[in-house]
Amino acid sequence: MPQTRKFGLYLPGGVEDAIAAIKGGLKITACQVYLSGPMRYLPASRYMEDKVAEAIVAFQQETGVEIVVHAPYVISIVTGPEKSAECIKRHLAICDKCAINNLVVHSGSWAGELDPVETWVKFLNEQVKIQDFATTICLENMAYGNGRAMSGEQLNKVCEQVRWPLGDTTMPAVGVCLDTVHAWVGSADLSKLDKKNIQVIHLNQTKDGLGSGHDRHSENHLNEGVIQAVSLGAMLLLAPDATIISEFDNPDRKEQEKEIDLVQNLLDQVKATGITPAEAAAINASGA
Numbered sequence: 663m664p665q666t667r668k669f670g671l672y673l674p675g676g677v678e679d680a681i682a683a684i685k686g687g688l689k690i691t692a693c694q695v696y697l698s699g700p701m702r703y704l705p706a707s708r709y710m711e712d713k714v715a716e717a718i719v720a721f722q723q724e725t726g727v728e729i730v731v732h733a734p735y736v737i738s739i740v741t742g743p744e745k746s747a748e749c750i751k752r753h754l755a756i757c758d759k760c761a762i763n764n765l766v767v768h769s770g771s772w773a774g775e776l777d778p779v780e781t782w783v784k785f786l787n788e789q790v791k792i793q794d795f796a797t798t799i800c801l802e803n804m805a806y807g808n809g810r811a812m813s814g815e816q817l818n819k820v821c822e823q824v825r826w827p828l829g830d831t832t833m834p835a836v837g838v839c840l841d842t843v844h845a846w847v848g849s850a851d852l853s854k855l856d857k858k859n860i861q862v863i864h865l866n867q868t869k870d871g872l873g874s875g876h877d878r879h880s881e882n883h884l885n886e887g888v889i890q891a892v893s894l895g896a897m898l899l900l901a902p903d904a905t906i907i908s909e910f911d912n913p914d915r916k917e918q919e920k921e922i923d924l925v926q927n928l929l930d931q932v933k934a935t936g937i938t939p940a941e942a943a944a945i946n947a948s949g950a
C-alpha cells in the first residue's frame with residue numbers, strides 16, 4: 663500500500679512557534695521540536711494546560727502534520743537515572759496529552775561495564791514505568807567511536823524486551839530514531855538493526871568522514887556534505903514508513919524552504935531508483 667511518508671524539519675522555539683511557521687506556509691508534513699530546550703531537564707509546564715494541549719491535538723488532526731518531540735541531551739540513565747526518569751516521564755505525559763506519537767531519546771555512551779540493553783530495559787520498565795504512557799520512545803543511534811554507541815542488535819533487543827502490557831499492535835513502546843550522520847561517523851554496527859523498529863529518521867548531512875566519531879550538527883544543506891545522495895536515499899529506503907526529520911539548523915525561512923525542496927527531491931529520487939543499502943554503500947565507497 664503506497665504511503666504518503668511524512669517529512670519535515672527541526673523547528674526552533676516551542677510547539678506554538680512550529681505551528682505558526684507551518685500555518686504561515688512552510689510546506690512540511692512533520693516537524694521536530696523541544697519542549698523547553700536541549701540542555702534543560704524539564705519541559706515547559708504550559709503544555710500540560712488543557713487549552714494548550716487541545717490546540718496541539720487539533721492542529722495535528724486538522725492538518726495531518728506529525729509533531730515529533732526530541733528529549734533533552736542532558737538525559738543520562740547511567741549518571742543521573744532519577745533525574746532522567748523524571749524528565750522522560752514529564753515528556754511522556756505531555757506527549758500523551760498532546761497526541762504526540764514519538765519522543766526521541768539519545769541512547770547514550772556505553773563506556774563502562776554496564777550492559778546497555780539490560781540497563782535501558784530496567785530503566786524504562788521500573789523507573790519510567792513506560793506502561794503508564796502511550797507514546798513511543800525512539801532511541802536514537804549515537805555517533806560515538808570505540809564501540810561506545812549501541813549497536814543495531816542492542817537497539818533491537820530493547821525494542822523487543824520493552825512492551826506494553828496489552829501488546830498494542832499499532833505502535834511499539836520503544837522504537838528507533840536512525841540518525842544518518844551518527845550512522846556515518848559512529849562506530850556502531852547497525853547492519854542488524856531491524857528496519858521495522860525505525861520510527862523516525864534524522865536525515866542529516868556532514869562534512870566529517872566515515873567512522874570519524876565527530877558529531878557536529880550541521881548547518882549544511884542536505885546536498886552539501888560527504889554523504890552522497892545515494893547513501894542517504896538507501897537509508898530512507900530501509901524504513902519506507904518512518905517519519906523523516908532534517909535537523910538542518912538555520913532559522914532563516916528561505917534556507918528552510920531550500921532544505922525542504924532538497925528533502926522532497928531526494929524522496930522523489932528514492933522512489934525512482936529503489937536502490938538497496940548494500941548497493942549504495944558500494945557506490946559510496948567507490949567514490950562514484
Ligand SMILES: [Zn+2]
Binds near residue numbers: 766802
Ligand atoms: Zn538527537
